[in-house]
Amino acid sequence: MSLFAAAARSLSIEDPIEKCRETRRWVAAWRAQGAQVEPLEQRSNPGLTDRPGRLDRPLLVSPNDVPKRKITGAPEGRRALLHAIAHIELNAVNLALDVAARYWDVPMPDAFHREWIGVADDEAKHFLLLHDRLTALGGAYGELPAHNGLWESAIATKGDILARLAVVPMVLEARGLDVTPMMIDKFTHVGDLETVAALEIIYEDEIGHVAVGRRWFEHVADARGLERETTWHELVRTYFHGQVKRPFNKPARSEAGMHPEYYEPLADWYEGIDL
Ligand SMILES: [Fe+2]
Ligand SMILES: [Fe+2]
Numbered sequence: 001m002s003l004f005a006a007a008a009r010s011l012s013i014e015d016p017i018e019k020c021r022e023t024r025r026w027v028a029a030w031r032a033q034g035a036q037v038e039p040l041e042q043r044s045n046p047g048l049t050d051r052p053g054r055l056d057r058p059l060l061v062s063p064n065d066v067p068k069r070k071i072t073g074a075p076e077g078r079r080a081l082l083h084a085i086a087h088i089e090l091n092a093v094n095l096a097l098d099v100a101a102r103y104w105d106v107p108m109p110d111a112f113h114r115e116w117i118g119v120a121d122d123e124a125k126h127f128l129l130l131h132d133r134l135t136a137l138g139g140a141y142g143e144l145p146a147h148n149g150l151w152e153s154a155i156a157t158k159g160d161i162l163a164r165l166a167v168v169p170m171v172l173e174a175r176g177l178d179v180t181p182m183m184i185d186k187f188t189h190v191g192d193l194e195t196v197a198a199l200e201i202i203y204e205d206e207i208g209h210v211a212v213g214r215r216w217f218e219h220v221a222d223a224r225g226l227e228r229e230t231t232w233h234e235l236v237r238t239y240f241h242g243q244v245k246r247p248f249n250k251p252a253r254s255e256a257g258m259h260p261e262y263y264e265p266l267a268d269w270y271e272g273i274d275l
Helices: 003-012 016-032 075-102 110-136 149-156 161-189 193-223 228-239 250-255 260-272
Strands: none
Touching: 003 016, 003 075, 003 110, 016 075, 016 110, 075 110, 075 149, 075 161, 075 193, 110 193, 149 161, 161 193, 161 228, 161 250, 193 228, 193 250, 228 260, 250 260
């Protein structure tokens, strides 16, 4: 099967566990066969929908209505946080599959599609890791409300590969680098070392995802003859409706090649306006 069709099919799977396991299965098979990407002239439209398959739970609500989570020795707060992160990872599976397949007719090096399929595989692994932790603590994915902000960013930027790369990996995934060390500290503090181990795997992988996004953003910006940082600022202000805010995890961002000239001016700009 075509890589693009396989990504579209994974996107359409409703059950989250099945989506992640099936994605991991075909990515492994595809890699074992040499991770081929069909030449542009042999591709056909994979027919992506704007609504990936999902079960009717979790209920999607506004971000303010997502339950708050305080991390304590009792499992409730940890379950709520794990539920929220698992939801982010499931969205990340869809986002990576979508970016790998959505721009099937844009001339890009094969490595673009190959790397995003690799990201989708990582995200599926992340969801399954967190799902294991959630069920070990007596929780279940779907039992708490969640919000749809990540997917809405994908749809808002679907018409332009550069906008998609500016917002999803370089704002949203980079934000994950800022907050994950604090979560690791909290889970360490309550002695939940299994969750710490899962979050440490995720954190390392996510540095790589931001690097993939940043590299392809720069590739496309350069190809269009655009100045990287100012173009990024404009695209984020246009398409991202949250805030790019401090504190930043500078070492992790730098490891991903996202230097402060990207994000510091934008944080200044967000701090200077009334949202
Ligand atoms: Fe992830
Ligand atoms: Fe990621």
